[in-house]
Amino acid sequence: MAECTSCCRCSEVCIAFKLGAVEHAPVHRRREVFTCTACWRCARACPEGVDIYRECMLARRRQGLPESYRRALLRLLSSGIAVPAGDVNALREMHGLGKVRLLSSGELKKLLPGVERQLRR
Amino acid sequence: MAWLLYPGCMVLTHFPEYEASARRVLTELGVELAELERFVCCSSVFVPSVSDEWLNMAAYTLALASEHEGLLTLCGTCTAVLRRAVRELENREARSRVNRVLAELGVEYTGAEVVHVLEFLEDRLQELELRGSKRRVAVQNPCNLYLPGLSRASRGALERVAHATGAELVEAGDECCGSAFMLVDEELALRAGRRRLEEAKGAEMLVACGNCAFLLQKQLGGEVVFFTELVEEALNG
Structure with missing residues (x-):
């Protein structure tokens, strides 16, 4: 398993750092672990080949969720769509696209039983 | 065999013109496209930020693609998440665990290639x-x-x-x-x-x-x- 040496090259290529929104630290160890566009320039820049994506996700789980993520997850559990949505099939029809069936909340709970329990707590 | 075209949440809800134009261009190339009859988010950055259950959600769409040539994607995020899922599902234990969950929804993952339409088109531009x-x-x-x-x-x-x-x-x-x-x-x-x-x-x-x-x-x-x-x-x- 590749290990971080804190060289901070990941931070130097990070757009959040360039815009002055986060501290200068290894991306997966900084406080603002959610202030990330998931562009993964950090992962490309890492000379050690650290799986920064995975490390960031684990750091997020330790830190707890911002409200916007909580809302997105609740949407995911009820509709299977991560962003606010209107009538997607009406929109599809207007563009000559076939209808899709969205998964039911029962089906979604089967896919994400632990997430459902976690959000309910 | 037909490819399955997966719009992802943002294209599904805001940019049908992107999916529609992709369909027309792919058809021009002689690519057969199957209808995506059921849609669910790839899990995006949201589920991986809270749980390893993201793999169940990503695998659902991959299971739909298992019955076809592969999955064509339109967004960067979906492509990366679904490809990570394909890599994780190479592990036999992980695949069995996920397939037990998917069985309750009537689908099975047996392997799928994920290709962004840009990659597909770049290969066949000539x-x-x-x-x-x-x-x-x-x-x-x-x-x-x-x-x-x-x-x-x-x-x-x-x-x-x-x-x-x-x-x-x-x-x-x-x-x-x-x-x-x-x-x-x-x-x-x-x-x-x-x-x-x-x-x-x-x-x-x-x-x-x-x-x-x-x-x-x-x-x-x-x-x-x-x-x-x-x-x-x-x-x-």
């Missing part, structure tokens, strides 16, 4: 007769498509598509648009996106991801064109 684009475009790369170890596209794919259509290319650097900042810091997202539009110097942003289009066009009112729209126009040029 098969299309393109000409006459009068557009002036600047490239906005779909960052997630270039996750290390999981990328197939070359960094210049959008430039090559633009060049093939005859569009004028404006050099605008290669920074991320900042779209995903919207989730936690809207002001920061707008600042990053404005910077990209300034770098485009009045050219339209050529995009290959619904998330980039959402920030640059819907939030900032910038001029945006999907690469499939550019190609479709040049087919008739």
Whole structure:
């Protein structure tokens, strides 16, 4: 398993750092672990080949969720769509696209039983 | 065998024109497309931020694709997440565990290739007769498509598509648009996106991801064109 040496090259290529929104630290160890566009320039820049994506996700789980993520997850559990949505099939029809069936909340709970329990707590 | 075209949440809810133009261009290439009858999010950055159950959710769509040639994607994020899932599911134990969950929903994952339409088109660009684009475009790369170890596209794919259509290319650097900042810091997202539009110097942003289009066009009112729209126009040029 590749290990971080804190060289901070990941931070130097990070757009959040360039815009002055986060501290200068290894991306997966900084406080603002959610202030990330998931562009993964950090992962490309890492000379050690650290799986920064995975490390960031684990750091997020330790830190707890911002409200916007909580809302997105609740949407995911009820509709299977991560962003606010209107009538997607009406929109599809207007563009000559076939209808899709969205998964039911029962089906979604089967896919994400632990997430459902976690959000309910 | 037909390919399954997966729009992802952002294209499904905001940019049907992108999916529709991709369908027309792929049909022109003689690609057979199956109907995506059931839709669920790939799990995006949301589920991985809280649980390893993201793999169940990503695998559902991959299971649908298992019955076809593979999965064609339109967004960078979906592509990266689904490819990570394919890699995780190479582990027999993980695959069995996920398939036990999927069995309750009546599907099974047996293997699937994930290809972004940009990658697909880049490989087969010479098969299309393109000409006459009068557009002036600047490239906005779909960052997630270039996750290390999981990328197939070359960094210049959008430039090559633009060049093939005859569009004028404006050099605008290669920074991320900042779209995903919207989730936690809207002001920061707008600042990053404005910077990209300034770098485009009045050219339209050529995009290959619904998330980039959402920030640059819907939030900032910038001029945006999907690469499939550019190609479709040049087919008739």
